[in-house]
């Protein structure tokens with residue numbers, strides 16, 4: 447039996463780090479097949495690699511979040527590429543565009559994204575994309591990247607993390623070969639746009655995530671999220687689609703393993 451794969455978490459966040467042992471234990475108990483541990487700045491990138499060595503469940507990714515775009519220097523990008531070339535790093539991310547909070551200029555965000563897409567191409571690794579209020583803008587950069595990745599025979603070019611658009615906005619990303627990641631926000635009763643999305647999209651483009659410590663499921667509103675809760679996302683998708691939870695987990699874990707080029711890990715069975 448396959449376990450669920452959390453394709454996006456930040457368990458190196460200071461709010462979670464103190465309970466790392468407990469978090470990993472609950473991942474094992476929930477039978478998870480994998481947890482992507484995503485960096486977003488220099489320190490969290492280093493930590494992603496460091497912590498990933500502690501459990502075979504953890505798959506590190508490294509990148510500079512668009513919020514960092516005004517601060518990232520050439521030297522930092524050189525260091526990132528060196529870090530990202532480690533064989534255990536499964537993807538470049540989280541990277542992208544955030545035109546909602548606008549913590550860095552749009553011009554710098556676009557430039558930083560292009561530089562990191564170039565790193566992904568040079569290393570032949572997929573990307574984890576953060577796109578907020580930037581669905582139309584992001585495809586302008588991700589479309590050519592996906593074409594180049596396809597020419598290079600890279601496989602799946604990347605994943606749209608915590609996708610916030612509607613079915614129409616998802617289409618160009620699916621056409622370009624990107625996977626669409628659904629977060630625990632799918633458990634919120636009023637999130638009709640996302641409900642519609644998961645009812646409509648084929649299972650072979652979907653993956654699931656928690657974005658821990660953010661975006662806890664409905665039953666944990668106001669608390670810190672953690673990777674074991676990714677099962678709540680699978681349950682909500684199964685209900686919306688009228689499928690079994692196991693079928694949703696099997697499909698999304700297979701997609702996650704193809705995305706990150708990792709084998710599905712067998713759940714630990716406690717006798």
Ligand SMILES: [Zn+2]
Nearest residue numbers: 454484540657
């Ligand atoms: Zn994130």
